[in-house]
Amino acid sequence: xxxxxxxxxxxxxxxxxxxxxxxxxxxxxxxxxxxxxxxxxxxxxxxxxxxxxxxxxxxxxxxxxxxxxxxxxxxxxxxxxxxxxxxxxxxxxxxxxxxxxxxxxxxxxxxxxxxxxxxxxxxxxxxxxxxxxxxxxxxxxxxxxxxxxxxxxxxxxxxxxxxxxxxxxxxxxxxxxxxxxxxxxxxxxxxxxxxxxxxxxxxxxxxxxxxxxxxxxxxxxxxxxxxxxxxxxxxxxxxxxxxxxxxxxxxxxxxxxxxxxxxxxxxxxxxxxxxxxxxxxxxxxxxxxxxxxxxxxxxxxxxxxxxxxxxxxxxxxxxxxxxxxxxxxxxxxxxxxxxxxx
Numbered sequence: 001x002x003x004x005x006x007x008x009x010x011x012x013x014x015x016x017x018x019x020x021x022x023x024x025x026x027x028x029x030x031x032x033x034x035x036x037x038x039x040x041x042x043x044x045x046x047x048x049x050x051x052x053x054x055x056x057x058x059x060x061x062x063x064x065x066x067x068x069x070x071x072x073x074x075x076x077x078x079x080x081x082x083x084x085x086x087x088x089x090x091x092x093x094x095x096x097x098x099x100x101x102x103x104x105x106x107x108x109x110x111x112x113x114x115x116x117x118x119x120x121x122x123x124x125x126x127x128x129x130x131x132x133x134x135x136x137x138x139x140x141x142x143x144x145x146x147x148x149x150x151x152x153x154x155x156x157x158x159x160x161x162x163x164x165x166x167x168x169x170x171x172x173x174x175x176x177x178x179x180x181x182x183x184x185x186x187x188x189x190x191x192x193x194x195x196x197x198x199x200x201x202x203x204x205x206x207x208x209x210x211x212x213x214x215x216x217x218x219x220x221x222x223x224x225x226x227x228x229x230x231x232x233x234x235x236x237x238x239x240x241x242x243x244x245x246x247x248x249x250x251x252x253x254x255x256x257x258x259x260x261x262x263x264x265x266x267x268x269x270x271x272x273x274x275x276x277x278x279x280x281x282x283x284x285x286x287x288x289x290x291x292x293x294x295x296x297x298x299x300x301x302x303x304x305x306x307x308x309x310x311x312x313x314x315x316x317x318x319x320x321x322x323x324x325x326x327x328x329x330x331x332x333x334x335x336x337x338x339x340x341x342x
Contacts, residue, residue, distance in 0.1 A: 144176055145177055146159045146161045146177045146178075147159040147160075147161075147176075147177040147178055149161055149162075149341055150340060150341040152177075152178060153188045153191050153192060153193055153337075153339055154191045155178075156188055156189055156191075157174075157176070157177075157178030157179070157181075157188050158181060158183050158186060158187075158188045158193070158209070159177060159179075159211075160173055160177055160178060160179055161212060162179070162183070162209045162210065162211050163209065163210045163211075163241050164183055164184055164209060165207065165208050165209065165210055165242075165243065165320070165322065166207070169207075183209065184197075184207055185197040185207065186209060191337065192335045193321070193335065193336040194334075194335050195323075195332065195333070195335070195336075196332070196333045197231075197325070197330075197331070197333075198329075198330065198332070199325055199329055199331075200329050201329055202325070202327070202329075203327055204324060204325060204326050206234070206322060206323070206324045206325075207322050207325075208234060208243075208321055208322015208323065210238075210241035210318045210319065211318065211319045211321075212316065212317075212318060212319075213237065213291060213316075213317045213318060213319055213341075214341075215293050215315050215316075216291060216292040216293055217290075217291065217341065218288060218290045218291075218341075218342055219289050219291075219319055219340070219342075220286065220287070220288040220338070220339075220340045221321075221336050221337070221338055221339045222283070222284040222285065222286045222287075222336070222337050222338040223235070223287070223334060223335070223337075224281070224283070224284040224285075224334055224335045224337065225252065225257035225260070225281065225285075225332075225333075225334040226257060226333045226334055227257065227331050227332060227333040227334070228252065228254050228255060228257050228260075228334075229254065229331045229332070230254055230325070230326045230328055230329065230330040230331075231254050231324065231325045231326060231331065231332040232251050232252065232254055232323065233252040233323050233332070233334070234249060234250075234251055234320060234321075234323055234324055235249075235250045235251070235252075235287055235320070235321060236249035236289075236319075237291055237298075237312065237319055237320070238267075238312075238317065238318050238320055239314040239317060239318075240314075240318065241318045241320075243267055243320060244267065244268070245267075246267075246311075246312055246314075247267055247296075247310070247312060248264070248289070248296045248297070248298055248307065248310040248312070249264065249265045249266070250262060250263070250264055250265075250287060250300075250307070251264075251265050251324075252285065254326065257281060257334075258280065258281055259278045259279065259280050260278060260281065260285070261276050261277060261279065262275060262285060262287070262300050262305065263276070264298070264307050273307075274307065274308070275305070276300055276304060276305040279300070279304065284338075286300070286301035286302070286338075287299070287300060287301070288301060289319070291312070291317055293313075293314075294312070294313050295310060295311050295312060295313075296309070296310055296312050296317065297309045297310070321336055
């Protein structure tokens with residue numbers, strides 16, 4: 001039998017004391033005191049004790065027995081052991097990778113590797129105070145060319161082209177192509193070359209100046225003597241700047257300067273070869289030397305006397321002007337002038 005449920009109306013809130021059970025409990029209907037049905041329950045066996053309506057409370061968490069937990073752990077452990085026995089090797093040993101075919105790629109180096117230094121030198125900072133730089137530049141020196149022979153006396157100097165004889169005579173340049181004077185006993189002034197020398201007792205000695213000559217030409221000069229005491233005046237052309245070398249030597253022997261003979265001497269043994277008669281000095285004795293690349297001759301002007309040609313096969317020849325002091329004391333004084341080289 002199906003009970004038709006009356007239309008429900010919203011029940012008012014009532015307490016449990018307002019509830020009244022009507023009808024047979026087996027019918028499963030509970031009716032409110034005002035006649036409304038509020039619940040339908042299943043019929044109970046009359047022999048069962050009446051059920052009490054549970055009070056409203058929070059549900060309790062289900063409790064799991066420790067025995068069940070231990071049993072579950074055992075079952076899980078058995079399953080894991082079985083899996084390891086069956087699949088252990090496959091799980092623990094990683095499969096070997098399948099080798100891929102390799103293709104050789106030629107290496108082409110496009111950039112030159114840069115060497116990186118392995119040692120790094122750390123510069124040290126000087127602890128001392130730096131000294132200001134000073135000007136240490138050396139001034140450049142431009143040598144002055146020597147004054148030409150024949151123009152030096154006119155300029156009032158002795159050109160550095162002249163070489164003092166003997167070579168141990170000290171000479172100093174004055175910075176204009178001339179020697180600082182005097183050069184031994186020689187000094188240039190007013191176009192002349194003056195000389196003055198005297199000595200006490202001693203042995204014979206030779207002093208003078210050598211000048212280089214061109215390959216060929218003529219050199220002419222005048223000599224004026226003021227004193228020629230125990231000393232001979234020497235004039236000549238030599239193969240080298242040395243009076244012992246091959247050459248032509250002309251001399252004015254010691255004595256009275258107003259009237260003297262001009263004599264050719266052998267420079268090797270100082271023997272007389274030839275000469276003039278005594279000549280009046282007048283304004284001076286004029287001598288010329290004519291030379292080529294093979295030989296040289298001397299002329300006592302104006303063509304008073306001409307020497308024989310002397311062979312000097314040397315392209316470079318040297319003119320000598322000087323004197324020979326004889327044994328004992330001597331004194332010489334004079335001037336060379338009117339010098340011309342052409």
